[in-house]
Amino acid sequence: MARTGRPREFDKQDAVLKALTLFWRQGYEPTSLNQLKEAMGGISPTSFYAAFGSKEGLFREVLTLYRSSHGRVTDVLRDESLSPRQAIETCLRQSARMQTDPSHPPGCLIVLGASNCGPSSGEVVRDLQEERHRNREAIAAQIRRAIAEGELPKDTDTGALVALFNTFLVGLSAAARDGASPEDLEKAIDQIMKTWPPR
Amino acid sequence: MARTGRPREFDKQDAVLKALTLFWRQGYEPTSLNQLKEAMGGISPTSFYAAFGSKEGLFREVLTLYRSSHGRVTDVLRDESLSPRQAIETCLRQSARMQTDPSHPPGCLIVLGASNCGPSSGEVVRDLQEERHRNREAIAAQIRRAIAEGELPKDTDTGALVALFNTFLVGLSAAARDGASPEDLEKAIDQIMKTWPPR
DNA sequence: CTACTTCGGTATCATACGGTACATATATCG
C-alpha cells in the first residue's frame, strides 16, 4: 500500500547510515545539524525535521541501526547455548575485531557516542548508560550460570569477574580509538581468558 | 618583586580547580565559558581572558594541575625501583581508587576529557592522546624490562601484555563512570594480575 | 601629584547552534 503525498527525494536509510558514521566518529553533541544535512546530500532543514523530528530522534534511529548491525557483537552475551566462558570470550573477540575494523570509525558507539555531554543531552546519555548496564548484567548472568553449572568454583566472586571482563570490554573502545591493533587485542584476550581456565 | 598594576580580585589557583571539576565531569567541549565563569565566582569575560587567554589556555592550565595531583597515579609506571610487575599493579590499583573517589568526578580526565570533540578542538584531543600514548609506552618499557631481567620468559609477547594492561587501564574510566565500585575493581585487578605470576 | 600598568564591568561582536514559518511542489485518493 503506497503512501499518499509527495515522495521523499533522498534515501532515508542511507541518510541514517551517513549519520551513524558521523556520530560514531565525533559523538552526539559535537556533530552539528549542518554536518548531518551535508552528509545526507545537502538536504534542507525542513526535510531533515520532517524525516527525523529532531537531532535526538535521528540519534535514536542511528542507535537502532547500530544495534542491529555492528552492535550485534555483544548479543552473544545472551546466548545460553554456549558455555559461559565461550560466550564472554566470543563477545570480547568479536568486539575487538569490529572496533578495529578500518571500514568504520574505531571503538563502540554505545561507549563513545555520548561520553562528553552537557546537561541538555541527559536522555541520550542515560540511554547509552542503560545499554552498557544491560551488557554488564549479561556478563554477570553468564558468570552466575558458570557457577551454578560448576564451571566456576562455588566461592567465586562474581563482582570481581564481572568487573574484570566489563572493564576490559569498555576499555576496548578507548584502546581502539588510540590505535591498538586487532592482533594485539586478540592476544590480550588470550591473556585475560587465562584467568578462567576451561575445564 | 611585586608586580605593578591592579591586583587580581579572584584566586586564580582556586579558579583553575573549579574549572578542573567542570571539565572532569562534562569534558572539554560541552563546558561553556558561562559555566566556567560562574564556577569561578561570577567573574567577567574580561577577567577570564586576561587570566587565561582562551578556553583552551585554561584547559591547558587545568591539565597541568591534574597531572601534578590526581594524575600522579600513573607516575609509578616510570618507577624503575619497583619490579615491573609491582609498578603496573600499583598503577592499576591507584588508578582504580582515584577514579572511584567520590570527592571528585569519576574516571580519568586524560581518558574522558576530550573523547567527544569536533574538528575545532583537534589540539586538545591530540594532547590527551599523546599523554595516553606515553602511559602506554611506559607500560611497554616495564614489560620489556621484566623480560630483560628474567621476570618474564624471553619469548613473551610484549604487545599482548601491553594491550592487556593498557586496555584495562583505560577501561577503568568508563567502568568508574558507569558506577563500578572500588572493591570490585580491586578484585578485578587481583584477577588480571594472575596472568603474571610473581616469581 | 603624574605616568604607567593591570584588572574589572558593561555592552557587544560575529558566528553557530537546534529548530520553524510559510509558500510551493508532487504524489495518491475520490
Add this chain to the structure above:
DNA sequence: CGATATATGTACCGTATGATACCGAAGTAG
C-alpha cells in the same frame, strides 16, 4: 478534476557560543 497529504526550499527564529572594545578602577613607580 479537486481534495488531501507529504516533501521541499528559502528565509528566518531565539539562543548560546567563544571572544573583544571600551572605559573606569585600583594598584605601583617616579
